Amino acid sequence: MPRKPPAADSFRDYVHARGAALSRTALLLTGDPHLAQDLVQQTLIGVASRWERILAGGDPDAYVRQALYHQHVSWWRRWRREPVPVERLPEPAGFDPYGPLETTIVVRQALRGLAPRQRAVLVLRYFEDLTEAQTAAVLGIGVGTVKSQVRDALARLRVVAADLVDPQEVPR
């Protein structure tokens, strides 16, 4: 009979398997590689401190995702009152469908123009491909709020990066 791996081994296996996905989500949420790395690290430290309980729940992904988004919101709440110096206001960016590097810059700039919750809603809906109900569950908000946040976020994106959004996709 195979011996059950200890908790440390299963955690290591989980991070190897899911760490990259977490890191991508974190990058979209924060818009900064360093912040993204910190966000993943803080989230996974918290996960490691409760790993046995999370495993007993049967679905680590759900817990980890929720922890990541809540950690991000928590950071935002803590730092929102700190002023961010801006030399000049960013100009509206164009979309280059042929260059990933340019796309990265454009998307980051566009996401930075959104409120943190709007950013999270977009990432959950259009990157992680969750339904509105699932998005609402992760963020701990109502489905109606998810809808309004998506609408506002897409409307905002149309202003700062019109090419990212198909005109007909902005809900009224």
Place this chain on the structure above:
Amino acid sequence: MTPRLAQALLDAAEVAPPVPSPDRLWRRGRLRRRRRRTGVVLACLLLITALAWTPVRSRTALEVSGAGQEVLPGSVAEPYLWQRTLAESPNGPVKLTFGTGHSLNLETALVLIGRDDTYRLDYLSPGEDGGTLSPDGRWLLGQNLRDLTTGETRKLDRKLTGHPPAVWAPDSRTAVGGIGGDGGIAYGPDGQPLDIPDGEIVLVDGTSGAIRKIATAVDGAPWRAAFSPDGSRLAFHTSLPDRGSMLTIIDTRTANPLHTVTLTERQRLAGPAAWTPDDSQILLAAGEVCAWAGYCTDQTWHLQRVDLTTGTIVDESVRGRPGNPTVIAWRDGQPVVQQAHGDRPCDTVALTETGAQPLPLTVAGHGCADYARDLLEEGILGGPGIEPSPWQAQWWAYVPVAVLLAGIALIAVRIRRRRRTPTPEYGLPAN
């Protein structure tokens, strides 16, 4: 769905940073877990401690005793170290006082039990005596006069020595105490004092704080006194090996001596309540083994009655009473005596013709308690035991309690927030 946005997000996410080492994450996670668990254990311990402090217990004791105006508790426990002080919040008139070592200044403190069973502490200076409680429980006379209802100290014209302790008249309006000499003692070539200065025995007016000389005594010599029931006369006993043992009856109004009775070294005035309530006799304690100044450990004693009309002294029939006695009150025609013992706590008994009846009065602390005489003579004895409330604390003791409660509230809020967040049932996107 917006295909362009989805594709753009996928492209932007491709440059995500590497994930930190899982082993390092695991170690830091375990460290956080240990800290969290330690915090929880500490919080639980503090919570249990706080709950153990709840005022319910002391309030229950108060209610059972009926906040008794006329009840003396069967037992009195030690105070908490942080108990409120007399100066901070006076609780007089009080039922009783006693000395305790539960004191933050590492000296003996005086504990005062109010009529509402509240505790107060009065910190004493090194060597300072707590003072003698007046029969009505309102005044405390040590070196100066303290009003226990207001906490104010009334400075006397001259400080009392406090040794021996002052004695109150039954009406609580007058007391007798000692004032030391000027301290100028001349010594001969052999080192013996040539002339010991006399100290003064004074009457203290409890209302005005005025003092009036009523007798003289060798400075530092032991003396005992007892007022007559109406306070008009004072039985004053002083004893020195080379000057004899004299019991003098003094008119307190004129300070004139009325009678003098010569006693032996084995006889002494029995205590501040030695004068019988019918004004006919004065009680003496007669040592059976040695002179009282000898302090022999196996001393036993019996009562003697001095007839004030004839001057005759009559022994009681009982012999071999234990301890070092002090008659402190009269109850149902029987003298109430505190017996101090070297090897066990002080006990209080009512003397009968055939022996002694123990009274249900047990008090923690050092030595014998000082009771309000009125209450001891007319109150109900053996009421429910009392314990101090930890919430009758000095102001600074509330600071750690407030920090503790704030911490508990913070933890409760965080737990509540965490529980309110639902757990979704789906996975992360595939790699």
